[in-house]
Amino acid sequence: MHIVITGANRGIGHELATRYAQTGHDVTGTSRQGGDYVPLDVSDAAQFPVLAQAVADRPVDLLICNAGQYLDKGQVLDTGFAPELWAQMMATNVTGVFLTIQTLLPNLRRAQGAKIAIISSQMASDTRAPGGSYIYRASKAAALNLGRNLATDLKPEGIAVGIYHPGWVRTDMGGTTAEISTEEAVTGLMSRFAALSLDSTGCFETWDGRAHPF
Helix, strand or coil: CEEEECCCCCHHHHHHHHHHHHCCCEEEEEECCCCCCEECCCCCHHHHHHHHHHHCCCCCCEEEECCCCCCCCCCCCCCCCCHHHHHHHHHHHHHHHHHHHHHHHHHHHHCCCCEEEEECCHHHCCCCCCCCCHHHHHHHHHHHHHHHHHHHHHHHHCCEEEEEECCCECCCCCCCCCCECHHHHHHHHHHHHHHCCCCCCCEEEECCCCECCC
C-alpha cells in the first residue's frame, strides 16, 4: 500500500510511519520541519501544492490525517484562549485536515478501496464536557463532523472514512502521565485502519476498537 501520514516526524505519526515502513509499505510522511519528510505546515494553504507534487500521480491507499495542535492546554477562561490561538488551531486541526484530503482526492480515487483515517479525540464528543480546553475540544469536534460528512459524500466513490480517538498517549502532547504508550496506541490504530470498510465508514472509534459516542 501507499500510505500518506501528516505529522509523521514525532509521536503517533512517527510510530505509524515507522511501523508501516517496516512491514513493507510505501510511506509518504509530512512534517513542518521537512527533513526526511515532505515539508508541509497543514495550517498554510499555500504549501499544499508541495504535497501534491511529492505524491504526483501515485494512488494513495490510506491517508492518515494525524497532524494536530493542542496549544490551549491549561489556559483559564478569564484570560486565555486568545483569538490568535483559535485561528491557529482551527487552521491546523480542521482546515488542514480538509485541505489534505482535498489535495490528495485524485490520488485516493486512483486506488482501489482507498481509506481516510482522521485522528480526532474523545474530547470531540458532546458526551464529554468537563470544561476547559475550549479550542482543542471545538477543533476536534469539527474534525469529527468533517469526517462524518466526508464519509457520506465519498462512500459512493468507494472511499471509506474513519475518525479515531488514539487514546491518552505518552507523547509531547499527551504528557508523561498519560495512560498508554505510543506503541500501544499505534498497534490499536493500525488494526482499526485495517478493519475500516464502506460498511463502517463514518465510524468514530477508540484505538482499542470501541465505538465512541458522538
